[in-house]
Amino acid sequence: MHGITKRFPGVIANDRVSLSVYPGEVHALLGENGAGKTTLISILYGLYQPDDGTMAIRGEPVRFYSPKDAMRAGVGLVAQHFMLARRHTVAENIALGLEPTPWWRPTRRLRHDIRDLGERYGLSVDPDATVAQLSAGEQQRVEILKALVRGADLLILDEPTSVLTPQEAERLFDVVARMRREGKAVIFITHKLGEVMAVADHITVLRRGAVVGSVSKHEASPAQLAQLMVGRAVEAARVTPRHDEREVILEVREVRATNRRGNEALKGTTLQLRQGEILGVAGVAGNGQSELIEVLTGMRQPTSGSISLDGRDVTAYNARQLFEAGVAHIPEDRNHTGVVPSLSVEENLVLRQYRYAPYTRNGLLDARAVAAFAKVSIEAYDIATPSPQTTTSLLSGGNVQKLILARELSGEPQLIVAAHPTYGLDVSATELTHRALIAQRDRGAGVLLVSEDLDELLQLCDRIAVIFNGHIMATLPADEATHERLGMLMAGMTDERTETAETEEGVVA
Amino acid sequence: MNQANQTGQTKGRWRLEPRLTPNRWVVGLVSLGSVVAALVVTGVIFAAYGFNPLQAYRDILGAIFADWRGAAEVVRRAIPLLLAGVGILLALKARFWNIGAEGQILAGAVAASGVALFVPVPAPLMIPTLFIVGFLGGALWSFVPAILKVKLGVNEIITTLMMNYVALYMVQWLINGPWKGLTTRGFARSDPFPSVAELPTWGATRLHWPTLVLGLLFAIGVAFLLSRTKLGFEIRMMGESPEAARYAGVDFFRTTLLLMLIAGGAAGLAGVGEVAGIHHRLVGPDDISLGYGYTAIIVALLARGSALAAILTALFLGLVFASGDVMRVVLRLPAQMTDVISGLVLFFVICSEPLMRYTLRWVPKQESGQGANDGVNDRVGSSPPPPPTVSEPVSEGD
Numbered sequence: 017m018h019g020i021t022k023r024f025p026g027v028i029a030n031d032r033v034s035l036s037v038y039p040g041e042v043h044a045l046l047g048e049n050g051a052g053k054t055t056l057i058s059i060l061y062g063l064y065q066p067d068d069g070t071m072a073i074r075g076e077p078v079r080f081y082s083p084k085d086a087m088r089a090g091v092g093l094v095a096q097h098f099m100l101a102r103r104h105t106v107a108e109n110i111a112l113g114l115e116p117t118p119w120w121r122p123t124r125r126l127r128h129d130i131r132d133l134g135e136r137y138g139l140s141v142d143p144d145a146t147v148a149q150l151s152a153g154e155q156q157r158v159e160i161l162k163a164l165v166r167g168a169d170l171l172i173l174d175e176p177t178s179v180l181t182p183q184e185a186e187r188l189f190d191v192v193a194r195m196r197r198e199g200k201a202v203i204f205i206t207h208k209l210g211e212v213m214a215v216a217d218h219i220t221v222l223r224r225g226a227v228v229g230s231v232s233k234h235e236a237s238p239a240q241l242a243q244l245m246v247g248r249a250v251e252a253a254r255v256t257p258r259h260d261e262r263e264v265i266l267e268v269r270e271v272r273a274t275n276r277r278g279n280e281a282l283k284g285t286t287l288q289l290r291q292g293e294i295l296g297v298a299g300v301a302g303n304g305q306s307e308l309i310e311v312l313t314g315m316r317q318p319t320s321g322s323i324s325l326d327g328r329d330v331t332a333y334n335a336r337q338l339f340e341a342g343v344a345h346i347p348e349d350r351n352h353t354g355v356v357p358s359l360s361v362e363e364n365l366v367l368r369q370y371r372y373a374p375y376t377r378n379g380l381l382d383a384r385a386v387a388a389f390a391k392v393s394i395e396a397y398d399i400a401t402p403s404p405q406t407t408t409s410l411l412s413g414g415n416v417q418k419l420i421l422a423r424e425l426s427g428e429p430q431l432i433v434a435a436h437p438t439y440g441l442d443v444s445a446t447e448l449t450h451r452a453l454i455a456q457r458d459r460g461a462g463v464l465l466v467s468e469d470l471d472e473l474l475q476l477c478d479r480i481a482v483i484f485n486g487h488i489m490a491t492l493p494a495d496e497a498t499h500e501r502l503g504m505l506m507a508g509m510t511d512e513r514t515e516t517a518e519t520e521e522g523v524v525a
Numbered sequence: 526m527n528q529a530n531q532t533g534q535t536k537g538r539w540r541l542e543p544r545l546t547p548n549r550w551v552v553g554l555v556s557l558g559s560v561v562a563a564l565v566v567t568g569v570i571f572a573a574y575g576f577n578p579l580q581a582y583r584d585i586l587g588a589i590f591a592d593w594r595g596a597a598e599v600v601r602r603a604i605p606l607l608l609a610g611v612g613i614l615l616a617l618k619a620r621f622w623n624i625g626a627e628g629q630i631l632a633g634a635v636a637a638s639g640v641a642l643f644v645p646v647p648a649p650l651m652i653p654t655l656f657i658v659g660f661l662g663g664a665l666w667s668f669v670p671a672i673l674k675v676k677l678g679v680n681e682i683i684t685t686l687m688m689n690y691v692a693l694y695m696v697q698w699l700i701n702g703p704w705k706g707l708t709t710r711g712f713a714r715s716d717p718f719p720s721v722a723e724l725p726t727w728g729a730t731r732l733h734w735p736t737l738v739l740g741l742l743f744a745i746g747v748a749f750l751l752s753r754t755k756l757g758f759e760i761r762m763m764g765e766s767p768e769a770a771r772y773a774g775v776d777f778f779r780t781t782l783l784l785m786l787i788a789g790g791a792a793g794l795a796g797v798g799e800v801a802g803i804h805h806r807l808v809g810p811d812d813i814s815l816g817y818g819y820t821a822i823i824v825a826l827l828a829r830g831s832a833l834a835a836i837l838t839a840l841f842l843g844l845v846f847a848s849g850d851v852m853r854v855v856l857r858l859p860a861q862m863t864d865v866i867s868g869l870v871l872f873f874v875i876c877s878e879p880l881m882r883y884t885l886r887w888v889p890k891q892e893s894g895q896g897a898n899d900g901v902n903d904r905v906g907s908s909p910p911p912p913p914t915v916s917e918p919v920s921e922g923d
Contacts, residue, residue, distance in 0.1 A: 334774065335773070336773075339774055353768045357766065358765045368772075
């Protein structure tokens with residue numbers, strides 16, 4: 017790709033971007049949200065037409081008017097959100113839209129290919145399994161197989177690890193390594209530096225639509241890449257785990273709760289959180305984290321068990337009462353729960369405290385008090401908004417999260433419950449969120465941090481609890497936790513197995 | 526993009542683009558446009574009856590505004606539409622679809638009639654008492670669906686609609702049974718109210734101005750409530766994002782009940798106006814309301830969330846109501862033409878909804894390819910939107 021430029025009304029999404037990928041190379045495309053990675057890939061895959069610039073495959077100039085053209089030229093895309101018919105089998109999904117597919121028993125000839133490719137690249141999937149039964153990692157393998165069956169020589173993986181467990185991600189890296197060995201080219205899109213260092217041969221960094229650096233892995237360091245990506249030096253905020261026995265602020269005892277479908281999701285969860293500590297909760301999505309958060313913030317009533325906050329029994333409290341008792345909640349779904357998208361930024365900044373003075377007096381809202389608070393918050397948290405009256409839905413994800421932090425942390429809460437607070441955020445917004453949480457910890461508040469990003473947990477937490485199937489499997493001091501140990505616990509394996517895993521790791525290292 | 530290059534000239538096409546912030550003028554223009562569209566289609570119907578549409582409209586307006594009485598008649602029809610419509614609009618802000626204004630009007634009328642007929646209230650207090658009792662009657666009628674919705678999750682569209690029939694048959698039972706008048710010579714209606722229970726009217730018209738004043742105050746009050754009060758903020762939160770409202774700690778039960786107390790009560794006031802201002806007795810349900818409760822939904826939707834704009838839309842639909850009599854007399858058209866007009870207005874109001882969220886933009890484009898002016902640098906981006914493969918994953922959720 018040479019000199020690719022793409023303009024959208026008001027922005028230049030790609031500004032003269034050039035990119036060369038060689039066979040047998042894993043090329044990482046690194047950049048923050050909105051840096052233009054997805055636009056560039058959409059052009060390469062024939063979804064958008066470039067306004068300027070040329071593309072060539074094996075020296076031949078090409079122009080793709082649709083994904084079909086791209087596929088024919090050997091370009092395959094594994095999108096972030098899988099495009100599979102969930103009720104159909106793996107083989108049927110791969111056959112769907114494949115050109116020489118016979119109309120009768122369409123999957124007959126494919127079986128062989130699927131097995132063959134699966135063995136060659138470590139992509140084992142049962143061709144007769146229904147997609148709905150597969151884990152995210154397996155579905156991703158189906159997507160990769162789909163591209164390979166179509167003869168892709170250049171495979172684009174768009175943020176491929178965002179849906180995977182650490183173990184599944186390891187397996188994916190292994191698949192990528194095998195593809196490299198087979199002479200395939202891979203474009204690996206991500207904003208996680210650790211992954212780049214793990215898989216890439218060559219790294220191109222995009223910022224604001226333009227290439228700001230292109231280096232081979234040997235010449236790159238994570239700090240330097242982060243700086244290129246963000247445009248300034250980034251220093252990861254880090255916590256040195258504490259071991260002193262401070263006072264317990266939150267005590268959760270034998271809590272049970274059902275999920276939205278009425279099945280029991282928390283099956284006697286017990287945990288303790290101390291003042292001035294960040295307690296991480298690690299786990300594969302769907303093991304009771306969401307329900308734990310809801311129970312702790314009054315969005316869901318537990319069916320049994322007790323919760324006490326600073327010695328007070330708050331088991332039956334609702335969201336308002338818990339907020340009044342000093343529980344801040346940074347919700348999982350920031351756009352639908354954390355804010356009302358159609359209301360203005362200033363209205364959303366007082367979404368939780370609007371009913372108290374000075375914002376409400378005698379049932380009347382005081383617009384001046386709201387505006388004053390908005391002004392202070394927008395400055396303190398550097399919320400990028402055209403004006404305080406702007407509709408919140410126009411803000412980027414990072415700015416919505418800043419708005420929520422500004423609101424939730426304004427009242428010096430005793431306990432902060434943060435659910436996936438940096439999910440989908442870019443480096444700068446992530447950094448700001450981390451610093452804000454650490455500042456609360458250092459002030460003496462208790463922070464419960466639920467995250468699927470183990471690096472984030474290891475970086476920020478004093479202790480890490482692992483939740484599996486509604487139980488806390490174990491709580492480890494963060495300086496004793498490793499990816500492997502946490503990963504084992506997240507998969508529900510007991511502590512003895514963890515011990516063996518640890519010794520194995522010791523041998524390898 | 527591939528084929529359209531026959532002329533080789535600068536071309537372009539209209540594109541729908543999402544509008545980021547709905548502009549107040551656009552909202553007003555689109556609403557006006559839907560009214561105009563409805564009138565144009567009605568004009569076609571006039572033409573099918575053999576009238577020149579413009580002449581027909583001129584005749585109708587001329588007949589209505591021939592004297593003050595006609596204009597007063599328009600305003601009189603607008604009163605119940607305003608009271609019920611603003612209530613519906615308020616409920617709609619919280620995503621509560623109140624289809625039950627018709628029943629709430631009747632409930633208010635029944636409550637006021639009961640007091641006027643059977644309770645000896647001192648003369649100076651009679652009219653205020655009627656309004657209070659009517660307000661409570663309408664509110665009571667709306668409480669049932671409100672409680673069912675918040676406590677059990679029962680769909681309020683069904684319950685409010687069904688409550689209309691309960692009210693309708695209650696009125697029929699009352700005027701045929703226990704409240705049937707002794708002086709009505711067999712007609713199904715109650716005895717007349719004592720004269721102290723008659724609302725004053727403006728001059729020789731049937732314009733019962735106390736109800737009009739209440740309606741205008743109500744519209745202003747609701748506008749204030751929504752923009753300046755804590756309750757209004759809670760109502761908007763609930764309507765825009767129930768999940769966020771729960772997170773914010775809004776008490777859904779209390780807020781919904783308060784909301785429906787206000788909305789149902791206002792419809793009840795409209796019922797008081799009809800029986801105490803016009804009929805001076807409890808009459809048949811079709812004579813009390815004429816479908817005001819349903820047309821009020823159009824008043825609310827056409828006002829697009831603005832309580833003050835509802836004053837205008839209520840007057841417009843009041844005009845449509847008033848034109849019914851004129852059309853029957855002057856053009857000898859069936860009175861149901863009014864339903865046709867208001868139905869068309871509703872149709873176009875709903876159809877035009879996307880126009881406010883999108884804007885049409887003319888996108889000039891110069892074709893690339895073999896054309897003479899293949900200037901690479903001056904091409905303005907106008908690529909087709911991505912095919913659905915990207916925006917809609919081909920997966921069926923279970």
